[in-house]
Amino acid sequence: MSGDERSVTVAGIDCGTNSIRLKIARVDAHGMHDIVPRVLRVIRLGQDVDKTHRFADEALERAYDAAREFAAILAGYQVDGLRFVATSATRDAANRDDFENGIERILGVRPEVIPGTEEADLSFLGATSVVPRDDLAAPFLVVDLGGGSTELVMGGDGVSSPDTQVQAAFSMNIGSVRMTERHLHTDPPTQDEIDAAIADIDEHIDEAFATVPAGRTRTIIGVSGTVTTMTALALGLKEYDHRAVDGVRMSCADAYAVDDRFLRMSREDRRAYKTIHPGRIDVVGGGALIWSRVLAKVSQAAETEHGETIDSYVASEHGLLDGIVLDYGRRLLARKA
Template sequence: MRAIIDIGTNSVRLLLAEKDDKDEWKVLKKDLRSSRLGEGMTDTACIGQGARERTLQAVEGFVKEAKEAGADEIFAYGTSIMRDAGNGPDFAKLVEETTGVKVRILSGTEEAYYSYIGAAGTPGVLTAVVDIGGGSTEICMGFGTDVGMCHSFQLGCVRCSKQFDTTTARGLSMLKKHCFELFRTTDLMEYIRNVKRWIGVGGTVTSLAAMIQKLDVYDSEKVQDFVIRQENVTEALKKLSAMSYDERCRTKGLMPERADIIVAGIAILDSLMEYLALSEITVSDRDLSEGLLDADVLVPNEPK
């Protein structure tokens, strides 16, 4: 049995899986704890003491859970906040000293690649995967494992909630303008022409899928392959940005721990779909964690 622990900007996630008779990974369990490691995140901020303690406790709990479940391999990975914060490597070392599990901090390209593998698999059509996280947003396009583009933007629901006032029309306008400016720094428009399949992963899009369906309890089967249309995104952004924090906490399909950052996440998705003129995007509950199951043998190829 293999355990993957994903230490993200907003939450720590655990995935337990084992190989079946066909030598394919079968997911046994997925769990999440919102520890907000990127609390107060800016481009120059370090990881705060409170965030370190909460996240370390979450990782310790997942390591214990994985061992009790019978996992003989435990891998831990750090993403945006750990590669951007000056004390990210120090925190990785602390986790290893405390739990005995080494933390590998992924580059932006690696994070984009493994999110793509986890969500898209090895498709027979040109596919793009968009992963909106707490500290960054990754876009990876490819055909099977042949990747043509991987890019990581410093756009995330935690990061942008700190940088912009998402409770006002002016603040949202500034955030969307910021998104457009970052998108223009890449060759996104050149790559999208022939993309047949767009997939969205991460807490923002899975939460949006759950909210649109008004799910009382999160159901991965109902979220997987759910199609979100552009008008759904724009409508949700308008509705949620006008709500109070308490009202968002009571919204069906939205976890209360995400109520303060969901508007920024949806604004990023809305900006991307508007910029690329995407009419719809398909949601995947499978993402970075699933892609990391074979990270020890898969090596992301450099984008062309």
């Protein structure tokens, strides 16, 4: 780095319905350079929120334990700023003030409960900031499949508008935790439960497609733990390896097969797969079902729109958390200008 080149060191925390993540990076005019790439803890903050509309006491304690761990990590670095972003579960919880106050006491910053539209924009920024866009056909549809919500974000075509520019976005109120708690009660789930979940998912996707022109999609980029976990399983990995998953192109046919297999598998049988994080064992089937339905319906829309089915997707380790850090770093740099 040249002596006059400005940079900032920032930390971002992404607190979702199922997991919480920390990233520390240096941001300059050339982009983002990892210092602590990612620390992930599964806290299930959204436990029963879909039903009670409140955070459970034990879920709050899990969140606070993770926050204390993150505070200890942050103490080892000199950061110019920390942004804590909370998403779907926190938007829905009546006692969110308790959560926000507790986090502020531990970390010194108050969580920002962002709307689904901003979550979508940041996920798109994170995914497209690292993907090798020269090798992929635009427009990109970024799918961020979380525990409580799933964002669909469409970018430009690279001709009339930049492929990194968001053209349309929609946040669906469906996710791996929410679908599991709402529909998949039996272990393994019954066909009636699966059918009810599919009807629910499809209704949300159809609503999203009224806003997001999914038929224009040329490349699907899937981000989040569900997508990367199911991709790792489709690759046949015995243990999760982010280097093998990040950026890989996976056929939709392989995705449908592995998604359906693990959806219909008992939790005890899933537990034998070290590829699946223990905190996802009980909800990964619900996430897999959402992922299969999104892939199928986007492909159908694309075939109707421009006569070509989409038979593959790109899995990415980069999404909302990367977008939080990169966006925050750029804003801090702009203030220093």
